[in-house]
Amino acid sequence: MAIKPEYTNETKELILKVSESGDTITIKWLGRSTEVNPGIFLGEVFDEVFSDDSKKVVMNFVELQYMNSSTITPLISVLEKIKNGTGSCILEYSDSLKWQELSFGALHLFKTADNRVDIVGV
Amino acid sequence: MEDSLELTLKPEWDELNIVRERLEHFLTEHQFKVDDLHALIMVSSELVENAIKYENSQKMTDTFEFSVDIEGRSVIVEVRNKILGNDDIQLKKLDETIQWIRGYQNPFEAYVERLKLISAKELGENESGLGLTRIAYEGSSVLDFYVDENNILAMSAVYKI
Numbered sequence: 001m002a003i004k005p006e007y008t009n010e011t012k013e014l015i016l017k018v019s020e021s022g023d024t025i026t027i028k029w030l031g032r033s034t035e036v037n038p039g040i041f042l043g044e045v046f047d048e049v050f051s052d053d054s055k056k057v058v059m060n061f062v063e064l065q066y067m068n069s070s071t072i073t074p075l076i077s078v079l080e081k082i083k084n085g086t087g088s089c090i091l092e093y094s095d096s097l098k099w100q101e102l103s104f105g106a107l108h109l110f111k112t113a114d115n116r117v118d119i120v121g122v
Numbered sequence: 123m124e125d126s127l128e129l130t131l132k133p134e135w136d137e138l139n140i141v142r143e144r145l146e147h148f149l150t151e152h153q154f155k156v157d158d159l160h161a162l163i164m165v166s167s168e169l170v171e172n173a174i175k176y177e178n179s180q181k182m183t184d185t186f187e188f189s190v191d192i193e194g195r196s197v198i199v200e201v202r203n204k205i206l207g208n209d210d211i212q213l214k215k216l217d218e219t220i221q222w223i224r225g226y227q228n229p230f231e232a233y234v235e236r237l238k239l240i241s242a243k244e245l246g247e248n249e250s251g252l253g254l255t256r257i258a259y260e261g262s263s264v265l266d267f268y269v270d271e272n273n274i275l276a277m278s279a280v281y282k283i
Contacts, residue, residue, distance in 0.1 A: 034167070036135055036175070066142075066160075069168060069253040073240055080241040098157040099164065102260040106233050110241070 003048050009033070009041040016045060025049055026058045033067040039074040046078045056088040061100060062122060072103075079110040079117055088116045095121030123151060125192040130185050131170065133177030133203075141170050141188060152192060158283055162197060165261040165279045166190065168253040169201045172277070180206055199263070200278040207273050216277075219251040220265050229259035 003025065007016040014035075017028040027049060035041065049057055061067075075091075082089045093104035100121075107119045127148040131137040145166055149159045166188070173186050186203035205212065226232040236255045257263050263279035270276070 034135075034138060036171075066163070066167075068171060069250075069256045070171075072237075072252060072256075073250065076237055076241045097160070099160040099260060103256075106230065106237060106259070109234055109237060 007041075007045045009035055009038065011035060014038070014041070018049065020055075023054060024056045024058060026060060028060045029064040032065045033071040035068075036070065038068070038071045039077075042071070042074040046074070050078065050082070050087060050089070053085065053087040056090065058090045058092060060092045060122075061104065062092060062094040064100075067103075076107065076110065079107065083110055083112055083117050086116075090117075091119045092122050093119070125152075127190045129188045131173075131188055132185055133174045133183065135174060137174070138167055138170055141166055145190060148190065154283070158197075158281075161261050161263075162190070162199065162281060165257050165263050165281060166199050168257050168261075169199060169277055169279060172253055173201045173203045176205070176212070177203060180209075182206075195283045197281045197283060198278055199281065200276055202274050202276045205269065205273050205275045213269065213275075216267060219254055220267070222251075223255055223258045223265065229255070229262075233259035 003018055003020070005018055007018070008014070011034070013031050014033045015030040017030060019026050019028075027045075079089060079091075091104060091107065093100040095101050104119055104121070110117050111119055127144060129141065129144060131141070142163055145163055146159065149162060154162070170188055173188075177184065177186065182204070184204050186201065189198075189200050189202075191198045191200075223229065223232045226235070233255050236250065236252050240250050240252065254265060257279050258265060261279065261281060263281045265277075265279055267275060267277045
């Protein structure tokens with residue numbers, strides 16, 4: 001299935017803007033992720049975006065305003081899947097926003113030694 | 123200027139937007155720094171989400187109360203909702219989760235451990251307890267609860283400015 005340039009959740013609060021350049025797919029997270037079960041929307045997006053292991057996926061959260069704890073579950077599911085596979089996923093967060101530093105900093109436990117999975121403050 | 127914000131909420135997901143907007147306005151009026159504002163909005167949202175999920179799971183339609191009180195350098199966020207009289211199982215789970223969090227020297231360790239359990243699929247999304255652990259770690263808040271004689275569960279998080 002072709003990757004779309006933009007994905008919006010049902011409440012229209014969360015927008016994922018997708019761009020491709022060479023072997024890198026970048027997903028920019030915008031707005032707020034507050035749905036009761038964001039895993040449904042995110043699962044569908046991740047299935048499309050992570051379908052090709054040869055592509056490096058960068059998820060940029062710098063402009064994300066807020067995410068609830070229910071959003072973290074599908075995120076860590078995809079990190080765990082990639083960690084145990086051969087794909088690549090880099091999470092970029094704002095290291096000048098304390099909430100992002102705390103929230104994404106904890107996800108370093110999913111970082112791989114070969115940096116296929118990495119969590120980077122920008 | 124009032125040091126308290128009190129809202130009566132319906133157990134509907136859209137109410138979270140009202141909480142966020144009113145709380146942001148309240149905290150901005152009190153000149154809270156942006157990091158404290160983010161933390162308190164998160165703490166409040168997670169507590170209110172839990173209350174709404176509980177109400178909906180028990181098919182209850184009662185309104186519930188949300189309050190934020192500034193007392194010196196402490197901010198007390200509290201959610202109060204009626205629970206079923208025979209809901210000892212939920213209360214036991216809640217108590218176990220809070221005691222589990224308190225068992226760690228550092229809330230960061232509890233949070234990382236929770237992430238590990240979720241990623242290993244040892245905890246499902248509805249039982250993850252990640253929201254409460256996040257309140258303790260990212261929200262730097264101390265959690266507590268009590269149930270009064272009218273079966274009102276008061277769940278609180280105390281945040282130090």
